[in-house]
Amino acid sequence: ILLQLTWEAIEDAGISPDTIAGDHVGVYVGASALDYANESLFDPNVATGHFMTGNTLSIISNRLSYIFDLKGPSFTVDTACSSSLVALHEAYRALNSGRIDCAIVAGVNVLASPFPFVGFAQATMLSPDGQCKAFDAGGNGYVRSEGGVALVIKRKDASRWKGQRSHTDIVAVDVNSDGRTVGMSLPSDVEQANLLDRVYKAHGIDPNQLAFVEA
DSSP states (O other): OHHHHHHHHHHHTTOOHHHHTTSOEEEEEEOOOOHHHHHHTTOGGGOOTTHHHHSOHHHHHHHHHHHHTOOSOEEEEOOGGGHHHHHHHHHHHHHHTTSOSEEEEEEEEOOOOHHHHHHHHHTTOBOTTSOOOTTOTTOOOBOOOOEEEEEEEEOTTSOOOTTOOOOOOOOOOOOOOOOSOSSTTOOOHHHHHHHHHHHHHHTTOOGGGOSOOOO
């Protein structure tokens, strides 16, 4: 899935893949689940020579670097629901530090095993009616989903290529941890507000001037 999405992202950016082969391009991927591996735990016969390179999080990012011959940092970030955001944060910091000029940031999730559904249901995290009702008094859990995304990002002062397309500028990215809350899987509105406050102040952003906020 990510190979296809990454090819499409490179194409959309106006890049010919052969022009970045061998370059110091970083690959930062957010992923968390190992559903295919979980499905195979009870059948040792499925452990072929391709099993390990098809069922480890590290290979998700490394496969992109291998196929496109990219020589920059390449790793998969697993921070559960925030994996892709943290991957973007790491790429953003590497770009700003001058370590790399270009990065591929991606995330992917596939729901291929019943085990996580059973576990999350037993923990009373999933919505029994299969609907997310954010900010609603009737909210009774969340809904798992699958999909993927791939972005190509560059520093503003990096060299441009012919036909390059740019859709947006990233002003700021930051992450934190909520520390000890009422439960390990539960967030802290106070700490998340502190994070936003730090980002706004560090980059001179007036929250009143924001046109859109996604929770």
